[in-house]
Amino acid sequence: MSDFNVTSAEGTVSIKPPPETPKLPPRLWIKENLFSSPFNVFLTIASTGILLILGRGLLSFIFSHERQWGSTATNLRLLMTQAYPEEQYMRVWVCVGVIFTLTGLSMAVWNAGSRVALRRLGSFLLSTGVVIDILTLLAPFSSSATIIWLCVGTGISLFGGSLVKFSDEDKTMSVLTVTVIALAGAILSLWVVPYGHHSFVFERTPRSLAEAGTVALTTKLPWTIMLLIGIVAYFAGKAIREKVSQNVLRVSVLTIWFLAPPALLYLVLRDPDFDMGHVLNTDIPIFLVFAAVGAGLLFWLTRPTAGELGKVIAAITLLIGFGSFLTPMRMIIRILILLLAIFAISAPTFAGDTQTRRRYSLGWIGVSGVTCWLVTAINTPSTVEVPGSFFIGGVSLTLLIAIFTIVISFPLGILLALGRTSTMPIFRILCTWFIEFVRGIPLITILIFFSIMFPMFLPKEMEIGEVASIVIGYSLFSSAYLAENVRGGLQSVTRGQHEAADAVGMTTPQKTLFIVLPQALRVSIPPLVSHCIGVFKETSLLAIIGLFDILYIARNVIPNQTEFLGSVRENLLFVCLIYWILSYQMSKASQRLERRVGLGER
Amino acid sequence: MNETNNEASTGSNRDLSNAADMIVCENVSKWYGDFQALDEVSATIKEQEVVVVLGPSGSGKSTWIRCINRLEQHQEGRIEVDGIELTNDLRNIEKVRSEVGMVFQQFNLFPHLKVIDNVTLAPIWVRKKPRVEAQEQAIALLERVGIPEQADKYPGQLSGGQQQRVAIARALAMEPRIMLFDEPTSALDPEMIKEVLDVMKELALSGMTMMVVTHEVGFAKEVADRIIFMDEGQIVEIGTPETFFTNPVEERSKLFLSQIL
Numbered sequence: 021m022s023d024f025n026v027t028s029a030e031g032t033v034s035i036k037p038p039p040e041t042p043k044l045p046p047r048l049w050i051k052e053n054l055f056s057s058p059f060n061v062f063l064t065i066a067s068t069g070i071l072l073i074l075g076r077g078l079l080s081f082i083f084s085h086e087r088q089w090g091s092t093a094t095n096l097r098l099l100m101t102q103a104y105p106e107e108q109y110m111r112v113w114v115c116v117g118v119i120f121t122l123t124g125l126s127m128a129v130w131n132a133g134s135r136v137a138l139r140r141l142g143s144f145l146l147s148t149g150v151v152i153d154i155l156t157l158l159a160p161f162s163s164s165a166t167i168i169w170l171c172v173g174t175g176i177s178l179f180g181g182s183l184v185k186f187s188d189e190d191k192t193m194s195v196l197t198v199t200v201i202a203l204a205g206a207i208l209s210l211w212v213v214p215y216g217h218h219s220f221v222f223e224r225t226p227r228s229l230a231e232a233g234t235v236a237l238t239t240k241l242p243w244t245i246m247l248l249i250g251i252v253a254y255f256a257g258k259a260i261r262e263k264v265s266q267n268v269l270r271v272s273v274l275t276i277w278f279l280a281p282p283a284l285l286y287l288v289l290r291d292p293d294f295d296m297g298h299v300l301n302t303d304i305p306i307f308l309v310f311a312a313v314g315a316g317l318l319f320w321l322t323r324p325t326a327g328e329l330g331k332v333i334a335a336i337t338l339l340i341g342f343g344s345f346l347t348p349m350r351m352i353i354r355i356l357i358l359l360l361a362i363f364a365i366s367a368p369t370f371a372g373d374t375q376t377r378r379r380y381s382l383g384w385i386g387v388s389g390v391t392c393w394l395v396t397a398i399n400t401p402s403t404v405e406v407p408g409s410f411f412i413g414g415v416s417l418t419l420l421i422a423i424f425t426i427v428i429s430f431p432l433g434i435l436l437a438l439g440r441t442s443t444m445p446i447f448r449i450l451c452t453w454f455i456e457f458v459r460g461i462p463l464i465t466i467l468i469f470f471s472i473m474f475p476m477f478l479p480k481e482m483e484i485g486e487v488a489s490i491v492i493g494y495s496l497f498s499s500a501y502l503a504e505n506v507r508g509g510l511q512s513v514t515r516g517q518h519e520a521a522d523a524v525g526m527t528t529p530q531k532t533l534f535i536v537l538p539q540a541l542r543v544s545i546p547p548l549v550s551h552c553i554g555v556f557k558e559t560s561l562l563a564i565i566g567l568f569d570i571l572y573i574a575r576n577v578i579p580n581q582t583e584f585l586g587s588v589r590e591n592l593l594f595v596c597l598i599y600w601i602l603s604y605q606m607s608k609a610s611q612r613l614e615r616r617v618g619l620g621e622r
Numbered sequence: 623m624n625e626t627n628n629e630a631s632t633g634s635n636r637d638l639s640n641a642a643d644m645i646v647c648e649n650v651s652k653w654y655g656d657f658q659a660l661d662e663v664s665a666t667i668k669e670q671e672v673v674v675v676l677g678p679s680g681s682g683k684s685t686w687i688r689c690i691n692r693l694e695q696h697q698e699g700r701i702e703v704d705g706i707e708l709t710n711d712l713r714n715i716e717k718v719r720s721e722v723g724m725v726f727q728q729f730n731l732f733p734h735l736k737v738i739d740n741v742t743l744a745p746i747w748v749r750k751k752p753r754v755e756a757q758e759q760a761i762a763l764l765e766r767v768g769i770p771e772q773a774d775k776y777p778g779q780l781s782g783g784q785q786q787r788v789a790i791a792r793a794l795a796m797e798p799r800i801m802l803f804d805e806p807t808s809a810l811d812p813e814m815i816k817e818v819l820d821v822m823k824e825l826a827l828s829g830m831t832m833m834v835v836t837h838e839v840g841f842a843k844e845v846a847d848r849i850i851f852m853d854e855g856q857i858v859e860i861g862t863p864e865t866f867f868t869n870p871v872e873e874r875s876k877l878f879l880s881q882i883l
Binding site: 324369370371372373375514516517519520521522523524525526527530534535538539542 | 691693716719720722723724726728730731732733734743744746747748750751752753792793796
């Protein structure tokens, strides 16, 4: 399709390039931008002064002799995963490894990373070095530390300066390479620089230990391996990209990303103790029956000529699904019937030729398989014994709850928004009431309700973990807000788009799926991302209901250790840093996404 | 237009009296609140006929044409398209819409899809055509409207005239039996009007049943089999281009023509 002979109407017209804007030398730039008028001179001097005072304050706080940074360094593992047993720690590294692999793969598949001119990189390093030097002079360091830091800062500036001076005008480097080099440098420094070895030793009583020397092997070795895994995955992804079709590759990588959180949580971190006999004679037969019957039914339903009979059969499936709650049976069967009903109802929307129908049926087999597998894994007891109610805490718990909440509340929020703007009065009223009700309740109330009271409302034979019920509550809360963001986007889709879709004969689901939602979601990216960042940060409220999230550990656990009594401030600062890094990454990702989907905007 | 073959010509010089009825409107009325937009509009449009609807702004011509594929609902009277009566029955509406192509004043292309996907979307999901077949057809249609090289661009990267031609290709991809044009050139720069009108002429020559709301008198004279003149929601006069433009019967038509000619 791409090999058309492009003949422009203008023919060959000599194009006059726009005049070049001259690049000012630094001295002139400073004069023009910072000292252009007496008032600007005053503003520049005053704000520089304020910045220096603030910087000095922060540095004196960080490098004061009263700070016990050992409390953070020693408790890093506690802050990250809380009480996950030491001898099973390999599992945590496997999870991190999977994430690195996927990241590397995705970078290759989506061809991520722009290129940066070496000169720009050089001037960035130059200014970074200067900032380090200034901060070093401000900080209350001992003279030897001052000299070391000054050397580091000057070294960086010199390197940056030489890049600016000696590299070609248009020589570029991929941002990805720069990032990997920086990461590799940081990890290499773990092997070389004597940061000191902080950990607890358990002889008779737990006792903190800070040895001289480089970081412990149990930290630096896994991180080195992680980096290597990421790089290998990247090149593997590049190799695969040449051979497999882009769409197939992207869809499968995305699917793995979505399956990774539940799979890692329930299969790797918990290590379920499967009862193979039960799996063989109950779970697998149930899956096989549903996969075969469902695939056949869906293949038949997606015929373009299925018509009214197909709709009736889909409705009957849904009724059987609801009816199944009246008689005792395995939960997995009910879930599968309901899932099949959803597939059957949406079948006419996706009807098409044999290939499309086969794909739809295969999609059902995949979804039912994953569902069976997860339900079995969730219901099997864990072999990993941990103290406390939940087996991880700290950053892992924060991330776990944030990721699950965001992933669950996204489809829920979109459905609520569609319901609220729907023409069907019952849906509209229900969704509006739900949204208005949930938005009127403080999050903390919902969290308390779901952690304490929700389990009491469940039927007798059902049990649900505290974390699971909190995720349910938090998702409901988040979806109400998300729905309002999406609704804003839905309203921005013009009437002409609806009419154009109607005029070519699309049904309402098709119109919503192919025309309205893509445009609405694109418009709502900025509010949706700030919502996600909000969800992530507000997990800190979990501290109030006594879950061991990172804030709770920093505020209540570490300051109570006999070694580090009262060391709250260091840890809070560290928590701030972690929250900031992760939120900033989300914000950067959203900016990239915006630029990417901005393509073809009117 | 120098075809002498009667089969491939349009205009008032051909005999359509034996052709089947494609659109039948009987006493169609519609109100917006208290304002009556359509007042007992009755007309029959034959197969392969090209009808141009003229009239001042607010005379109800767009409302009428939009009633024919149910983008607006008429409140009284009946509309029958290719033997299917338009009622509240969703199945009939879907059937009629897949028979009737529509081109809008504001193009209304889908801005998030490439040109080729704009054209193939409905054939794939509504007509259930295999993707490859739909794409071949789309390329052929884009060639027919003269812009095959733009297939992989987004609508926002095209000029107005090109966008409108994509919109025509998108409507044609559903293989409609009737095409409705709602002021297709009103939002275009003067120099782009011709390229769109050329495509429409070619379409008329190929025997498509067309109903065109436009202010382009030249197009009406050249291509139309009949002119329908509307004012204040009523059909004032129906006639062949020759009689309507040279010798109109009604006073209102004379006044309108004196202002636009």
